[in-house]
Amino acid sequence: MQTVHASSISQPAPAILLRSVPLPRPSQDTVALGATRTVAKDEEIFAEGDRPAFFYKVVTGAVRTYKLLSDGRRQIDAFHLPGDIFGLEPGEEHRFTAEALGDTTVVLYRHCNLGALALDGGELSRQIVTAMMRSLEHAQNHMLLLGRKNALEKVATFLLAMSKRVSNDEQVDLPMSRLDIADHLGLTIETVSRSLTQLERKGVIDLPTHRSIVLRDKEALGQLDS
Amino acid sequence: MQTVHASSISQPAPAILLRSVPLPRPSQDTVALGATRTVAKDEEIFAEGDRPAFFYKVVTGAVRTYKLLSDGRRQIDAFHLPGDIFGLEPGEEHRFTAEALGDTTVVLYRHCNLGALALDGGELSRQIVTAMMRSLEHAQNHMLLLGRKNALEKVATFLLAMSKRVSNDEQVDLPMSRLDIADHLGLTIETVSRSLTQLERKGVIDLPTHRSIVLRDKEALGQLDS
DNA sequence: CGATGTTTTGAAAGACTTCAAGACAGGTGG
DNA sequence: CCACCTGTCTTGAAGTCTTTCAAAACATCG
Numbered sequence: 001m002q003t004v005h006a007s008s009i010s011q012p013a014p015a016i017l018l019r020s021v022p023l024p025r026p027s028q029d030t031v032a033l034g035a036t037r038t039v040a041k042d043e044e045i046f047a048e049g050d051r052p053a054f055f056y057k058v059v060t061g062a063v064r065t066y067k068l069l070s071d072g073r074r075q076i077d078a079f080h081l082p083g084d085i086f087g088l089e090p091g092e093e094h095r096f097t098a099e100a101l102g103d104t105t106v107v108l109y110r111h112c113n114l115g116a117l118a119l120d121g122g123e124l125s126r127q128i129v130t131a132m133m134r135s136l137e138h139a140q141n142h143m144l145l146l147g148r149k150n151a152l153e154k155v156a157t158f159l160l161a162m163s164k165r166v167s168n169d170e171q172v173d174l175p176m177s178r179l180d181i182a183d184h185l186g187l188t189i190e191t192v193s194r195s196l197t198q199l200e201r202k203g204v205i206d207l208p209t210h211r212s213i214v215l216r217d218k219e220a221l222g223q224l225d226s
Numbered sequence: 227m228q229t230v231h232a233s234s235i236s237q238p239a240p241a242i243l244l245r246s247v248p249l250p251r252p253s254q255d256t257v258a259l260g261a262t263r264t265v266a267k268d269e270e271i272f273a274e275g276d277r278p279a280f281f282y283k284v285v286t287g288a289v290r291t292y293k294l295l296s297d298g299r300r301q302i303d304a305f306h307l308p309g310d311i312f313g314l315e316p317g318e319e320h321r322f323t324a325e326a327l328g329d330t331t332v333v334l335y336r337h338c339n340l341g342a343l344a345l346d347g348g349e350l351s352r353q354i355v356t357a358m359m360r361s362l363e364h365a366q367n368h369m370l371l372l373g374r375k376n377a378l379e380k381v382a383t384f385l386l387a388m389s390k391r392v393s394n395d396e397q398v399d400l401p402m403s404r405l406d407i408a409d410h411l412g413l414t415i416e417t418v419s420r421s422l423t424q425l426e427r428k429g430v431i432d433l434p435t436h437r438s439i440v441l442r443d444k445e446a447l448g449q450l451d452s
Numbered sequence: 453c454g455a456t457g458t459t460t461t462g463a464a465a466g467a468c469t470t471c472a473a474g475a476c477a478g479g480t481g482g
Numbered sequence: 483c484c485a486c487c488t489g490t491c492t493t494g495a496a497g498t499c500t501t502t503c504a505a506a507a508c509a510t511c512g
Contacts, residue, residue: 403490403491404490404491404492405491415490415491415492416491416493418491419491419492420492420493422491423493436491
């Protein structure tokens with residue numbers, strides 16, 4: 001599963017590309033049709049408070065969704081990888097801001113009334129209900145992490161989860177920065193860095209580059225995961 | 227909205243009462259029928275890992291749902307008050323344990339396959355989808371609280387939310403202990419207590435009894451809420 | 453190869469927790 | 483009806499973990 005890293009930060013944000021052609025790039029397991037959109041690194045896909053016109057499925061790259069407090073503190077609720085659906089909203093506004101982690105492409109789906117959609121009995125509604133459930137499950141597990149785990153446990157849990165999602169392999173290529181990780185785990189960037197260093201010193205992980213991590217001892221990580 | 231406090235802890239737990247009569251106590255806004263069950267203070271309604279046979283609606287009293295880490299650290303994901311639906315599960319097991327905060331009565335609904343249920347287009351499925359969405363929304367807001375707010379902000383947010391839910395009044399009668407609050411907010415009982423004391427000293431709240439709180443300055447609380 | 457943004461590391465400060473004890477409240481029994 | 487008893491809550495002091503502030507190391511990009 002490929003992740004698109006930031007190839008360039010100075011690259012001008014491509015104009016929003018919204019083809020109304022019904023079948024621009026049918027992803028293998030998608031029933032309903034949607035247009036695609038390419039999004040540059042750090043570009044916004046939608047903002048908290050926007051009226052939801054679409055929801056999205058990641059094709060390539062990755063996306064963060066987050067909330068802000070009035071003073072700028074940020075909580076990233078989730079990272080969305082290829083295949084993931086995000087931006088589903090029960091109500092009349094988006095409750096998160098969504099931004100691309102690196103250059104990313106997403107498929108758009110028209111966002112009719114979600115209640116109705118979920119009830120129409122079709123295959124897409126099935127996917128939608130499933131996506132919501134997954135989202136709920138993730139949120140609930142994450143509350144346990146945020147409320148009750150210490151820094152090392154948070155980082156270990158995160159690494160294992162990412163490894164399961166991107167490769168199920170020893171090697172994990174992270175699509176996000178330390179700051180993103182920190183804001184996802186309720187820590188500071190320094191604490192994330194120190195935790196990683198600590199795990200490396202114990203021989204649990206290797207850090208060949210900043211964005212790639214080798215899980216040498218998943219057992220040990222699992223122990224920290226609880 | 228009344229909350230049933232523990233009237234007695236030595237009272238023997240009433241045997242689980244499961245009437246199979248279709249219409250034991252039709253609550254005003256309920257379409258599907260269910261049996262009722264009375265639950266004593268601290269009695270378990272279902273446990274994490276159980277196969278979900280029912281989901282529930284609180285009639286009187288209140289319920290906590292929580293997860294545990296292997297060493298006993300607890301995260302209460304939500305408190306459920308009269309009218310609230312809880313125990314809905316996407317999968318084959320409950321992901322929380324549910325216990326009564328005080329003596330409580332709940333209505334039971336048979337827990338068929340949730341995916342199917344949510345898709346059958348009926349009124350109950352509408353309620354179910356709505357309950358899931360609310361649950362998701364709450365979880366997402368709570369992640370921001372757990373990950374990014376400090377103790378005083380957490381407590382202020384909690385008090386305002388409870389006030390909106392139980393009375394929308396100055397006076398809030400809490401159905402839960404300080405320990406429950408702490409485990410909901412990702413704090414210790416001592417920190418919760420100190421935060422309340424601090425708010426009281428500033429004149430923002432009054433604490434006439436341990437279980438009742440008067441919100442004297444919602445403005446100030448709102449400021450802390452962000 | 454230089455420039456810029458990201459990551460790591462160090463030292464000090466701060467917030468929350470832990471441990472311990474005392475105050476309070478509600479329920480029970482005399 | 484009062485006093486006691488038990489569990490809950492508050493308060494204090496010390497300790498720990500995480501944050502903050504600061505600077506150096508590292509990577510990436512042009």
